[in-house]
Amino acid sequence: MLITKEIEVASEKENFRKIMDQVFPGVWASNIPGRAKNALPVQIRLKEGGQPVRVKQYPLKKEDIEGVGPIIENFLQLGLLRECQSDFNTPILPVKKPDGSYRLVQDLRAVNKVTEDLYPVVANPYTLLTRLTPELTWFTVLDLKDAFFCLPLHEASQKIFAFEWESPKTGRKTQLAWCVLPQGYKNSPTIFGEQLAKDLESWEPPPGEGQLLQYVDDLLIATRTQETCVDWTVSLLNFLGLQGYRVSQKKAQMVRQTVIYLGYEVSAGQRTLGQDRKEAICQTPKPQTVKELRTFLGMTGWCRLWIYNYGLLVKPLYALITEGSRDLQWTKDATRAFNQLKKALMSAPALGLPNVSKPFFLFSHEKQGIALGILAQNLGPYRRAVAYLSKQLDTAAKGWPGCLRAVAAVAINIQEARKFTLGQKMTVLVSHTMSAVLEAKGGHWLSPQRFLKYQAILVEQDDVEIVVTNIVNPTSFLSGSMGEPVIHDCLETIEATYSSCPDLKDTPLEDADTWFTDGSSYVVSGRRHAGYAVTTSREVIESGPLPTNTSAQKAEIMALIRALELAKGKRSTSTRTQGMHSEWFMLMEPSGRKEDC
Incomplete structure (x- = not known):
């Protein structure tokens, strides 16, 4: 093991030497930031009716001022900052790093509220790696240094990001404004990511199979062979340098079989x-x-x-x-x-990178109102997890019968899984008869729009195959088993659970007291009043007010509930002039949770 590690280190050093010998030296980050050559000055627009924001600078510690002072002086000399007079002002907050140096941070929350929103076209980090195939086994990760500072800010927009500064040397107070795209501005990642992506379109990679992934200012090269990875790395570094970008040599991970990208450890066919x-x-x-x-x-x-x-x-x-x-x-x-x-x-396991040339398997179930799933692909005789899915059902779906909640969970999991499958065939393993439940019972609980949506997801998609199985735990699923046919009857369970009470009659009991109930809700002088009453034909048994937000329908139900409570241990018939009480019993019975799904 030690010998293997020494060989890997020696190989990395040799690859590093090859790359450094062929790379334009100006690409590496120095004290002078880069400037994207093809980027036009960025214009920032206020929202309609947006007004200048003025947030006073809060007091800073002396050591913080002295720590960030050299940074500001350097930025002024490099043209990243300039003096100004602006009707905007937001505070700065020097942040001390673990090594004792400082980072200049500006609190731009007030500015972010009054400036226009841009639709974020940044790649989804969850699904970005789906473009990598198992054959790509060599990687390079490049991190652009001070990436946002590479884009100039339009002169008319610079004053929007002004802040107050008092020099620790002279004691002179002034306002400073950014001449480049600042960090902390809500649209900076989107603006920079679009510009870099536009520039990368003109990069022509050398021969060889590979992929280039971009997430804002983080780049990943993945190739089939070590030699191709070296060639692509050299070519991309030279391209970035000539375009005016700067790369952090300290953070670069070049020509390795395992790299850290976006906080993930990426290697051949998997990520951890x-x-x-x-x-x-x-x-x-x-x-x-x-x-x-x-x-x-x-x-x-x-x-x-x-x-x-x-x-x-x-x-x-x-x-x-x-x-x-x-x-x-x-x-x-x-x-x-x-x-x-x-x-x-x-104890989180390694997840397989999605291979869109192979079919997928999805294990789906619902528990406590949460859609749970495992997306996997075959790896030898077993299945390897690609992603563990977890998402809450909406409020309406949480109140459905267990079998219908399972239908909702499958629909959610399929939609989430498609972010990884990209149209490849997916076999979905469930323990409920999806189509039968949806067709026979969906109309009782689902709106027409939701019914059609579920039908489109579960029935009308060519890439989805539903398999009903008795597998109910992830271990059996990942072992490769398809399970046995399920013996659970969804329709029978729903019918037994949600049918009206068999002992509920629509005729009065013999030799019993007859009670009447009513509830009402009305508005007087703009204020709502609500109340209820329980009576016989001769006397009022009980009456009282209800909370002001009580509707008439709820008041009638509350009256019936109170009558049942008062009649405990007695033989009585409860009635009212409008509607049938049997509807109320039918609605209340499921709260006993008789279903066994």
């Missing part, structure tokens, strides 16, 4: 979560505020494709957020979920 990313998340202490918990969930959400049952694991954590309190009140379930999520993250 980078160890640094996993450790950073798992070292996060238990959040104490809603903001801290949202940050933690945002970090884990990036890794959700690697975590089976992710939606179930985070459900107790999202319940903490919905309580409405700023400071979190941790429950046993939430604490358990927090620890389980970290454990699942550290």
Whole structure:
């Protein structure tokens, strides 16, 4: 193992020497930032009715001012900043790095609110790697240095990003404005990504099989052979240098069989979560505020494709957020979920890169209102997971029978899986008879629009084949088994669960008291009033007000509920003049959860 590692290191050094001998030296980042030669000055437009924003600079520590001072002076000398007088102003926040140096950060949230939104055409990091085939085994990763600074900002737009600065040397206060596309502006990634993509269209790769992927300013070369990877890397570096871009030599990973790209560890035919990313998340202490918990969930959400049952694991954590309190009140379930999520993250498996030349298999089921799925492809006698899918059902679907919730889950999982399959055939394994449930019972719960949508996804697509099986766990699915025919009868289960109570009669009981119920809701002088009453033909048994937001229909139901509560242990008939109480019983019965799906 040690000898193999030494050979790999020696090979990397030799490849690095070959590349450096052939590359234009100006491509490597230095103190002087690049300038994209074909880029026109970027114009920023305000939203209709947008007004200048003025956010005062908050106090800064002396050490922070002294730390960021040399950076600002250097930017002024390089023409990245200039002095100005502007009716805009937003604060800066010097950020200290682990090595003791500083980063200049500007709080542009106020500017982002008043400037026009651009549709983000940035690649989806989840599906970007679907373009890589298993035959591509050599990789190079290039990171552009200070990428946004390569694009000039139109003179008329520069004052929008002004900030206040007091020189630590002279004590002179002034306003400074960016002459280049600033970091922190909401549209900067989209604007830069489009410009770089436009420039890369004119790059002609050398002969050999390979792929070039771009995510904003991060580039990945993937080729079949080591020699091709060297040639492509040299060609792309020279192209970028001549176009005015600069590449970080420190961050470059050139001609390797395993690289870190977008936080993923990419190798031949598979991707895993980078160890640094996993450790950073798992070292996060238990959040104490809603903001801290949202940050933690945002970090884990990036890794959700690697975590089976992710939606179930985070459900107790999202319940903490919905309580409405700023400071979190941790429950046993939430604490358990927090620890389980970290454990699942550290044991996250490697996922196969989607191979769109081979068919896919999708295992789909629903649990606690969450659509869960595993997208996989055959690897020898087994199946290798490509992605673990997890998404909540909407509020309406959560109230459906279990078999119909399974239909909704399949529709959601198929839509998510198509982001990876790109039209390749997909066999979907489910434990419910999808078409029969949809056709026979869908009309009772689904709107016409939703019914047609599900029908189009499940029935009318050539790339989807539904297979009903008794497989109910991911281990059996990934073992390659197709399972046995399912014995669960969806239609029978729904019929038994949601039929009206057999003991409910539409004729009065003999030798029983007869009670009458009613509820009403009306508006007087702009204020709604609601109430209910339970009576006999001679006296009022009980009456009372209801909350002001109660509708007339709900008031009638509340009256009936109260009558049933008062009649406990008695023999009585409850009636009202409008409608039939049997409808209410039919609606309430499913709350007993009789279905076994």
